[in-house]
Structures are given as structure tokens and as C-alpha cells.
Amino acid sequence: MQEFEVPALVVPTAAGNLGLLPSRNATVDPRGVGYSRRTAEGGWSPVTHAQFADEVERLAKGFMAAGIEPGDRVALLSRTRYEWTLVDFALLAAGAVVVPLYDGAPTDQIGWVLSDSGAVAAVVETAEHAAAVGQVRPDLDRLRDVWQIDSGGLEEIAAGADDVTDAELRSRTTLPDRDTLATVIYTSGTTGRPKGVELTHGNFLTLTENAVERLKDLVDVDDAATLLFLPLAHVFARFVQVVAVYSRVRLGHSPSPTRCWTTWAPSARRSCCRCRACWSRSTTGPSSRRWATGAAPCSPAPPGSPRSGAARWTSPAGRRCG
Numbered sequence: 592m593q594e595f596e597v598p599a600l601v602v603p604t605a606a607g608n609l610g611l612l613p614s615r616n617a618t619v620d621p622r623g624v625g626y627s628r629r630t631a632e633g634g635w636s637p638v639t640h641a642q643f644a645d646e647v648e649r650l651a652k653g654f655m656a657a658g659i660e661p662g663d664r665v666a667l668l669s670r671t672r673y674e675w676t677l678v679d680f681a682l683l684a685a686g687a688v689v690v691p692l693y694d695g696a697p698t699d700q701i702g703w704v705l706s707d708s709g710a711v712a713a714v715v716e717t718a719e720h721a722a723a724v725g726q727v728r729p730d731l732d733r734l735r736d737v738w739q740i741d742s743g744g745l746e747e748i749a750a751g752a753d754d755v756t757d758a759e760l761r762s763r764t765t766l767p768d769r770d771t772l773a774t775v776i777y778t779s780g781t782t783g784r785p786k787g788v789e790l791t792h793g794n795f796l797t798l799t800e801n802a803v804e805r806l807k808d809l810v811d812v813d814d815a816a817t818l819l820f821l822p823l824a825h826v827f828a829r830f831v832q833v834v835a836v837y838s839r840v841r842l843g844h845s846p847s848p849t850r851c852w853t854t855w856a857p858s859a860r861r862s863c864c865r866c867r868a869c870w871s872r873s874t875t876g877p878s879s880r881r882w883a884t885g886a887a888p889c890s891p892a893p894p895g896s897p898r899s900g901a902a903r904w905t906s907p908a909g910r911r912c913g
Contacts, residue, residue: 650681656751661686702727769793
């Protein structure tokens with residue numbers, strides 16, 4: 592195996608953790624639009640950094656009231672949507688370890704990941720997801736709670752927020768350092784049972800800080816926006832999410848890239864990223880392939896980024912990428 596090493600652009604420190612990012616953004620730019628949330632009518636609703644931080648805070652308090660302790664593993668099974676990012680950062684703020692699952696994972700794989708990770712709770716998106724967890728639940732002694740997003744599960748969690756004080760939340764959110772485990776991401780399982788990869792807060796933050804320094808022409812511009820359609824159970828999608836939140840780039844979510852690009856942030860400097868390993872999960876049919884291989888060429892990859900491997904970057908104007 593060949594190894595490549597380049598000097599870090601940003602010297603790593605021991606300070607900070609992922610769970611602090613929403614409150615930091617709310618302090619720096621409370622009225623800035625950090626997210627675009629898909630509406631039932633097919634449009635987009637702006638969410639400011641202050642609004643997102645408030646939602647994260649209430650949900651994090653709700654998780655704490657529900658008995659989630661520091662280091663507890665909590666599974667997250669959902670398509671790419673606004674609530675994925677919301678739950679992710681709320682769990683991190685509560686000191687939990689997030690265990691993502693692909694939304695199309697078979698039942699036996701769901702059972703294996705929940706068992707192997709020692710998950711004490713799970714947040715799922717749909718009734719189908721809840722049913723799949725229900726099938727394997729008798730074999731999961733540690734699994735206590737299952738909340739379903741589509742049936743009001745997040746509202747149920749947040750209802751317990753009043754039982755937790757601001758000081759208690761602050762104590763919990765500031766507890767992790769960069770060496771603290773943040774997430775366990777499981778491989779796809781193509782060569783056997785999925786294997787859990789432990790990643791710390793520092794793994795994401797250090798990589799993000801260096802990526803933001805390298806990609807200033809994408810993230811450090813007015814009205815920058817990123818539409819994320821990769822499955823967030825994949826580490827590259829998770830990295831893109833953290834880069835967007837860290838750099839306060841407006842972030843939108845869609846389970847498919849083919850249906851909402853034309854309405855996404857029309858006046859913003861748009862960008863998107865894709866991972867070849869995830870492409871088959873994100874698109875279906877030849878029309879989607881044509882969308883991805885339009886006439887507009889990709890801009891050159893930023894120095895130090897993959898040029899022909901796992902990822903490609905679009906231009907700041909959001910050119911379609913083949």
C-alpha cells in the first residue's frame with residue numbers, strides 16, 4: 592500500500608469538539624442562514640444559525656432527559672435530510688457516540704450493527720425502519736429506546752428538554768475533547784460483516800480545519816451553499832457536512848440529486864461533492880447519470896484533494912460533475 596504525507600496547513604490543538612459548533616456559529620453569526628430545509632411543497636425554508644443551535648440545544652437536553660449518558664452509542668438510520676444533521680449534532684452535544692446506518696441496510700445488517708456497537712437507543716426515519724429494528728430488537732439487550740422521525744419522535748425527545756438546565760447541558764457539551772470518540776462508522780459489509788471504525792472529534796475537526804484552509808475558494812465566499820445528497824452514513828458525506836457547518840456554508844439536504852438542484856439556492860454560489868462508492872445509492876436510471884455527466888466540465892481538483900479517486904469537487908458556481 593502506498594502512503595502519501597503532506598504538511599498540515601493548520602496546527603492541530605486539543606481544544607474544541609464537534610458538539611460546540613452550532614453554538615459557536617450562533618454566537619458569531621446568529622442571523623446568518625446556515626441551512627435550507629426542504630418544505631412539503633417542494634421549496635426551501637431558511638434556518639439561521641441561531642435557530643439551528645436552539646433546535647440542537649433542546650434536542651440534546653431531551654436526549655439527556657431520556658437517559659443518554661456520555662459515551663452511549665446511539666444509532667441513526669435515515670435518508671439524507673435536515674433532521675439527520677440536527678440529530679447528529681444534538682447527540683454529539685449530549686456527549687453520545689453516533690452510529691450511522693445506511694437507510695437501505697438489510698434487517699440482519701441493522702441487527703449486527705446495533706449489537707456490535709452496543710447501541711442503547713436508535714433514531715429512525717420511517718415506519719419501515721422502525722419495523723426492521725423491531726424484528727431484531729428481541730436479540731438486543733442494551734437497546735432501550737427507538738424514536739421515529741416521521742411519527743413525531745424528535746418532538747417527543749425535545750419535550751423533555753425542560754428537565755435539563757442550561758448549566759447541565761453546558762457541562763455535558765464541553766466534556767469531550769479531541770481525543771474523545773465521536774462516532775462509529777461501519778463499512779458497507781461487501782467483504783463480510785460490516786466493521787466499525789472509531790473516529791474521534793479530533794479526526795473530523797483536524798481534517799476539516801485543513802480542508803477549509805485549502806478550499807477557501809469554495810467555502811470562504813459570500814452566499815456559499817452546498818447541497819448534500821450522499822448518504823450520511825458514509826464518512827465522506829459526514830465530512831462534507833462537518834465542513835459546511837464549521838465554515839458556516841449554507842447546507843441543504845436531499846436523498847436524491849436529480850429532483851431539487853434547479854431550486855436549490857438559485858442566487859448562491861452553489862457546490863456539491865460526490866463519492867463514487869455512494870453514487871449507486873444516490874441515483875437511479877440513465878437520466879440521473881446524464882445529470883451527473885452534463886456538458887459542463889468539472890473544475891480542476893483543489894491542490895491536495897483527490898483528482899481521480901474517491902471524490903471530485905465541482906466549481907464554486909456548481910457545475911455538474913462527471
